[in-house]
Amino acid sequence: MAMWVFGYGSLIWKAGFNFDERLTGSIKGSTDHRGTTEFPGRTVTLEPAEGEVCWGAAYKITKKEDQEIALTHLEVREKQYDKKAYVDFFTEPMAATPAVSGVMVYIASPDKKANVNYLGPASIEDIAKxxxxxxxxxxxxxxxxxxxxxxxxxxxxxxxxxxxxxxxxRRILSESKQPFA
Incomplete structure (x- = not known):
């Protein structure tokens, strides 16, 4: 039986595990480890949000051995997330019927006790700094x-x-003369 994993954030470009098929698309009802304790980094975190969409990639893994390796990898890589959910995945923005159902995704609750890495909302300027x-x-x-x-x-x-x-x-970096992409 195939396992599907939804990847958002860095999982879009760097899965880190073997997979048999990759589809790009979105999940609905959601919004969108590079730091230290002193200067925590910002990464994409999913939170429930009615009517919102999160784009990414769904990975199909069919071999049992590859599934076990992928889960072990993801449990370490996604350790900052305190929940898993199984969602519908859509390859077309306006589709009413999902391309794949039961796609596993790691999500984080805003509960600071359960999810110590959750930084919460902030202005664009504050997040950028x-x-x-x-x-x-x-x-x-x-x-x-x-x-x-x-x-x-x-x-x-x-x-x-x-x-x-x-x-x-980029604006902040150009003002401070720091290199950027």
């Missing part, structure tokens, strides 16, 4: 943001929030 400062074991937080912007555009998603945030980070 935080991203400029943050760097962790996976690299600079700004690299994550610029890669996310590029990956979303490559799958046909023009996310105004991500684009606006990337432009604000």
């Amino acid at each position: 935080q991203i400029v400062r943050a760097e962790g074991p996976s690299g600079p937080n700004r690299d994550y943001l610029f890669q996310l912007e590029k990956a979303l555009l490559q799958i046909g998603c023009k996310d105004e929030h991500v684009i606006g945030l990337a432009n604000e980070v």
